Amino acid sequence: MVRVILKAVAMGLVGAAALADPVAVAPFAWPMPAWMVPPHVPDDNPMSAAKVDLGRHLFHDARLSRDSTVACASCHVQALGFADGRPRGLGINDTPSTLNVPGLANVGYLPALTWANPHMDSLEFQALVPLFGETPEEMGGAGQEVAIFARLAADPWYRTAFAAAFPDRPAPDLFTITRALAAYQRSLIAVNAPYDRYKYRGEVDALSAAAKRGEQLFFDHRFECYHCHSGIHFTNNLRTARQPQGEVGFHNTGLYESYPATAPGLIELTGRPEDAGRFRTPSLRNVAVTAPYMHDGSIPDLRGVIAHYAGGGRAPGHPQKDGMIVGFTPTEAEIDDLIAFLESLTDRDFLTDPRHADPWPPGHPAVATRRMPAP
Ligand code: HEC
Numbered sequence: 001m002v003r004v005i006l007k008a009v010a011m012g013l014v015g016a017a018a019l020a021d022p023v024a025v026a027p028f029a030w031p032m033p034a035w036m037v038p039p040h041v042p043d044d045n046p047m048s049a050a051k052v053d054l055g056r057h058l059f060h061d062a063r064l065s066r067d068s069t070v071a072c073a074s075c076h077v078q079a080l081g082f083a084d085g086r087p088r089g090l091g092i093n094d095t096p097s098t099l100n101v102p103g104l105a106n107v108g109y110l111p112a113l114t115w116a117n118p119h120m121d122s123l124e125f126q127a128l129v130p131l132f133g134e135t136p137e138e139m140g141g142a143g144q145e146v147a148i149f150a151r152l153a154a155d156p157w158y159r160t161a162f163a164a165a166f167p168d169r170p171a172p173d174l175f176t177i178t179r180a181l182a183a184y185q186r187s188l189i190a191v192n193a194p195y196d197r198y199k200y201r202g203e204v205d206a207l208s209a210a211a212k213r214g215e216q217l218f219f220d221h222r223f224e225c226y227h228c229h230s231g232i233h234f235t236n237n238l239r240t241a242r243q244p245q246g247e248v249g250f251h252n253t254g255l256y257e258s259y260p261a262t263a264p265g266l267i268e269l270t271g272r273p274e275d276a277g278r279f280r281t282p283s284l285r286n287v288a289v290t291a292p293y294m295h296d297g298s299i300p301d302l303r304g305v306i307a308h309y310a311g312g313g314r315a316p317g318h319p320q321k322d323g324m325i326v327g328f329t330p331t332e333a334e335i336d337d338l339i340a341f342l343e344s345l346t347d348r349d350f351l352t353d354p355r356h357a358d359p360w361p362p363g364h365p366a367v368a369t370r371r372m373p374a375p
């Protein structure tokens with residue numbers, strides 16, 4: 001419910017600012033082949049190279065948190081596909097999150113953000129949750145907005161960068177910060193995995209024989225993976241620039257007999273009993289580097305995920321379990337092949353791409369002063 005309230009607040013503070021967005025000062029080129037359709041971009045936040053670069057700096061800047069210790073990038077680490085390697089996130093003052101940190105590859109294509117909230121429909125709104133949310137606190141900025149904006153305004157780099165990205169409205173505030181963060185996140189495109197090269201570029205040798213066999217299994221009726229992990233990003237949640245409405249898919253995979261009040265799934269927002277334990281189907285791009293898995297990080301590795309599905313869910317009797325989760329009996333060789341296929345969805349260039357990387361030099365006040373304890 002808190003998320004709904006936060007969204008309403010966001011509409012007042014951010015969405016209602018009906019200012020026309022400034023003309024993009026530099027064109028932005030999507031880092032993808034020309035035939036691919038880019039993600040949906042809201043009319044009031046067009047992409048520009050200056051805005052994306054500003055967003056990259058903000059994303060990696062710990063000064064956005066109350067005490068300058070936590071950046072977005074503290075929990076969303078590029079080398080880990082912008083996940084964090086922990087079962088659940090860890091925010092300001094080591095405050096634990098209730099949920100696993102999702103990776104952010106191709107996040108601009110998702111019409112419903114976070115694990116189970118169909119109303120969280122834009123990256124601009126979503127940024128307010130880590131920045132100012134209080135249940136749990138992630139960056140702890142609630143009530144500190146003025147101080148945080150002043151901190152950024154005092155930085156000479158930002159003075160130029162905000163002016164370049166938002167010529168008509170160059171001050172660091174909710175409007176500009178959330179839009180720049182969103183533009184940067186929309187630029188996080190990962191479509192150069194071995195599987196892409198094999199499937200879309202005709203590079204027949206880009207996949208190992210094991211991964212090719214695993215592909216067959218993934219798209220087979222016995223395993224049923226492709227029903228929910230469908231389409232270009234291996235999720236039935238998609239909104240491209242050509243789609244006026246996004247497609248969304250939430251499912252109960254039979255993880256638990258009963259779900260805790262802190263992470264009950266879609267039912268938290270709808271109140272409908274049939275939505276218990278239903279979570280958004282995650283994309284499987286870069287999945288090999290975003291362990292541990294599931295909304296609560298309760299499965300440590302891909303082998304464990306396959307065991308979960310093979311058993312028809314860890315709680316096979318859950319009344320709301322999706323009809324596609326039927327269970328199957330894989331051989332060891334089939335498990336290895338399926339894992340080889342999932343590993344072929346990792347875009348290695350994305351994990352080190354300097355266009356997405358932390359731009360701040362060591363020792364700069366933007367750098368998080370507290371290193372996160374190891375997962
Ligand atoms: C304390 C760790 C933490 C920090 C800091 C953090 N996040 Fe997250 N992020 C999470 C967790 C946990 C989730 C899943 C939340 C949920 O499902 O409700 C998440 C989800 C997201 C999502 C949704 C992804 C998806 O697949 O739907 C986006 C986008 C995102 N964060 C962006 C940001 C931005 C931008 C910042 C900085 C302003 C940030 N995060 C800071 C932990 C963090």
Ligand code: HEC
Pocket residue numbers: 223224225226227228229250251252253255279280281282283284287290292293294295296302305306309322324325338
């Ligand atoms: C009925 C729809 C459905 C089917 C069928 C399905 N999945 Fe999933 N998958 C989901 C949902 C929903 C989640 C998130 C569940 C949660 O967190 O409670 C998920 C999570 C995952 C994850 C964890 C991703 C992450 O980032 O945490 C992996 C890996 C995965 N599925 C692979 C598979 C494979 C392999 C198959 C086939 C054996 C499969 N899935 C079949 C819907 C499905």
